[in-house]
Amino acid sequence: MRVMRFIVRIAMISVCLLSVLPVSAQTAAEILDKVDDNEIYKSIIHEGEMIIEYQGRTFVKTFKVWGRENKDSFIEFTNPEDRGTKYLKKDGRLYVYSPDTEQIMLISGHMLKESMMGSDMSYEDTIENERLSRRYTATFLEDEKVDGRDCWVLDLAAIKPTESYQKRRLWVAKDNFDMVRAEFYALSGAKLKEYTLIRSELIQGQSFPMESEMRDLLRKNSKTTFRVINLELNAPVSDRIFSTRNLR
Amino acid sequence: MLSVIAWRNIGRNRRRSILCITAVGIAVFFIIFMNSWMDGMFIGIENTVRTYETGHVLAVSEGFEAEKEYLPVQFPLEKGFGGTEDYSDENSARENPSRGTEDYFSDDELIRLAESLPEVRGALPRIQIHASLFDNVVKHALVWGIDIDREREINHFNLTKRTDGLVSGRFPANDANECVIGTVLAEKAGLRIGDRIPLKTVSAEFSDKYWSPEITGIFEFDYRKMDEDTIIVPIDRLQRILGLGDRAQQLVVFAHDQRDSERIKADMEQLLGDRTVIRTWSDNYWVAMYRSMTWLYYIIFGVFQVVASFLIVNTVLMMIHERIKEIGMMGALGMKRAEIVFIFFMEAVYLSILGATAGVFLGGVATWVGSQFPFDMTTITGGGMKDLPVSGTLYLVFSPTMLIQNFFFGVVISALCTIIPSLKSAFVEPVEALRR
Numbered sequence: 001m002r003v004m005r006f007i008v009r010i011a012m013i014s015v016c017l018l019s020v021l022p023v024s025a026q027t028a029a030e031i032l033d034k035v036d037d038n039e040i041y042k043s044i045i046h047e048g049e050m051i052i053e054y055q056g057r058t059f060v061k062t063f064k065v066w067g068r069e070n071k072d073s074f075i076e077f078t079n080p081e082d083r084g085t086k087y088l089k090k091d092g093r094l095y096v097y098s099p100d101t102e103q104i105m106l107i108s109g110h111m112l113k114e115s116m117m118g119s120d121m122s123y124e125d126t127i128e129n130e131r132l133s134r135r136y137t138a139t140f141l142e143d144e145k146v147d148g149r150d151c152w153v154l155d156l157a158a159i160k161p162t163e164s165y166q167k168r169r170l171w172v173a174k175d176n177f178d179m180v181r182a183e184f185y186a187l188s189g190a191k192l193k194e195y196t197l198i199r200s201e202l203i204q205g206q207s208f209p210m211e212s213e214m215r216d217l218l219r220k221n222s223k224t225t226f227r228v229i230n231l232e233l234n235a236p237v238s239d240r241i242f243s244t245r246n247l248r
Numbered sequence: 249m250l251s252v253i254a255w256r257n258i259g260r261n262r263r264r265s266i267l268c269i270t271a272v273g274i275a276v277f278f279i280i281f282m283n284s285w286m287d288g289m290f291i292g293i294e295n296t297v298r299t300y301e302t303g304h305v306l307a308v309s310e311g312f313e314a315e316k317e318y319l320p321v322q323f324p325l326e327k328g329f330g331g332t333e334d335y336s337d338e339n340s341a342r343e344n345p346s347r348g349t350e351d352y353f354s355d356d357e358l359i360r361l362a363e364s365l366p367e368v369r370g371a372l373p374r375i376q377i378h379a380s381l382f383d384n385v386v387k388h389a390l391v392w393g394i395d396i397d398r399e400r401e402i403n404h405f406n407l408t409k410r411t412d413g414l415v416s417g418r419f420p421a422n423d424a425n426e427c428v429i430g431t432v433l434a435e436k437a438g439l440r441i442g443d444r445i446p447l448k449t450v451s452a453e454f455s456d457k458y459w460s461p462e463i464t465g466i467f468e469f470d471y472r473k474m475d476e477d478t479i480i481v482p483i484d485r486l487q488r489i490l491g492l493g494d495r496a497q498q499l500v501v502f503a504h505d506q507r508d509s510e511r512i513k514a515d516m517e518q519l520l521g522d523r524t525v526i527r528t529w530s531d532n533y534w535v536a537m538y539r540s541m542t543w544l545y546y547i548i549f550g551v552f553q554v555v556a557s558f559l560i561v562n563t564v565l566m567m568i569h570e571r572i573k574e575i576g577m578m579g580a581l582g583m584k585r586a587e588i589v590f591i592f593f594m595e596a597v598y599l600s601i602l603g604a605t606a607g608v609f610l611g612g613v614a615t616w617v618g619s620q621f622p623f624d625m626t627t628i629t630g631g632g633m634k635d636l637p638v639s640g641t642l643y644l645v646f647s648p649t650m651l652i653q654n655f656f657f658g659v660v661i662s663a664l665c666t667i668i669p670s671l672k673s674a675f676v677e678p679v680e681a682l683r684r
Binding site for chain 2: 056077098
C-alpha cells in the first residue's frame, strides 16, 4: 500500500514537471516569435525624429525612411544640419552618402560599432535583419509589471558568437507582445544599452513602436528618443529607392 | 699647517684614497648625468606641451573643459559675463542659457582680443577632434585643424630641428579638402601623397560628417603621438565641415616672454569673461607632475651621495684605528682635540673634493657630448614614448651652473658624513692610545 502511494506521488510530481518545463520553454520561443511578428512588414514608409540628449545638450534630427521586407531600407536626413545625408541598407551592407564628400562610402568593420548620427544607436543596430527568434535562444525568466503592464521577462542567449550583443533581456507585454523594455549585454556580462518603449500603436493588426528611447550606457548621461511620424505600412515602394544611384 | 698635514696624509694609503675618490666621483658623475637627463626631459615636455597643446596660455570654453577627454566641438569659445563683449542684461542672459551664434567668439574676435595685449606674440585658434578611418588598418586618428600659415610663423613643429617638420609634399592650402599626415601614420596605413583618407567625424550639431581629404604632404615632428595619430587640415575647412562657422574650440596664445604667461592669463580672463577657462602651460598635468617630482629627485640624488660617502666614513674610521698611537702622540705633544679632529676631517674633505672634481669633469664631458649628440629615444624605448608628451630626441642639458652646484652638493654631503667619525679621534685618550 505504502509502495503504491509512493509510486502515485512520484508519478504526479513527474507529470507536473513534464507539463511545466516544456510549456515554459516553448512559450518563451513562441513569445519571441510573436515579438518578431509585430515588426514584420512588406514595406514601410514614415518620417521620424531623433532627439539626442548628450553632454547637457539636445540635438533634434528629422528623417524619412523607406523600407521593404525588413531587409532593405533607405534613410534621408532632412534637418538643416544633416540635410542630404543618406543611408542605404541593402543586402546586409550599409552605405552612406554625405554631401560634404559627394561620395558613397561603405560602412564596415569597426565603423559599424560606432554611433549613428551621434545617437545612442550604432550602425550595427540599424542593419539587424534577421528575426530575434532565429538568432537567440529564449528562456522564460519571470513575470513582472512594467509601467502597470503585465510582462514576461525573457533571457536571450546568442546562438552565434559573432552576435553584437551576446545576451539580451526582454520585457514583453502579455496583451500585445510589445517589447516594452530591453537590455543588451556584452559577452563579459556588462550591460551596454537599454531600450524602453514609450508608445506603440495598432496599425493593420500589428502593434508598432511609435516612440521609444535608447540609452548607450557607455556614454555618460546620454539618451536618444525615436519618434515615428506618418507611418504607412505595406504601401507600394519603388525598387529604385533601394539603389546606390538614389544615394546621390 | 694642519691642512698641509691632512693633504699629505692622503698619500699614505694611496689605494684606499683612490677608492674613496672613485666612489665620490662616480656618485657626482651619476648625479650630474641624471640631473642633466631630467632637465632635458623636462625641457622636452615643456616644449611639447607648449607647441602642441597649450601654447603659453590656452583658452577653452567651460563645456569643453568638462568633457575635454572627448575633444567635443559642441562647445566653442563663448562670450561670458564680465568680459569685453559683456551682455547688457546680465541676469536675463544667465536665466536663458540657450545661446545663439552671436554669443560665441569668432576666430577674428579672439585673435583681435588676445593680440591687443602687448605681451602676446600671436594667438592661434585651433580645433582638435577624434576621427574614425574607413577601410584602414589604422582605425582612429586625431584631426588637428589649424591656421597653417600663422602656425608656421609662430611655431616650430619639429621639436628637434626647429622646422615646420614637413618631409615631403606641401602643407594644405586654405579651405582646401587637403591634409598632411605623419610619417608613422603614413607607413602604418600604407598612405602616400595624392591618396585620399576617408574618415568620419562628429560635428558641432552632433551629426556624422564623412569626408575624404587628399594627402598633400608627409610630416615628421619627432613627437610620436603627432607622427602616428594626427591628420592636419586647414582650420577653415574643418570649421565648415563641423558646422562651427567661424568659431574655434581652443585659442592658443604665445607670449614674447614665457614669464609673462600668468599676466596674459589674468588679462585674458578679463577680456573673455567667465565662460572661458584659461590656463597657462605650467598648469598642464605633465608639467605640473614633473615639477612636483623635482624634490623627489633631489632626495634620491642625496641618498645616492650619502651611500657613496659611506666609503669615506669607513676610510676615516680605519684611519683613526690605524693611527691611534699617532693620535695619542699628537695629544701628548700638546695638540688640541679640535686640531686632531680638524686633520681627519680635512683629509676626508680633500678626498671628497678630489672625487667631486673627477665626477664634475666626467659629468661635464658626458653632458656636453649629450647636448651636442642627442639620444634617440624612439630607438631606446623601442617605438617612442607615445603617452608622455616628449620629443623622440632627447638632448642632455650642459650647464656650468649645474656642474658647480653638483660639485658643492657632493663635497658638502660627503664632508657632513665624515664629521661624526672624525669626532671619534677627539675622544682618544693619549695615555691609552700610546699604550696600544
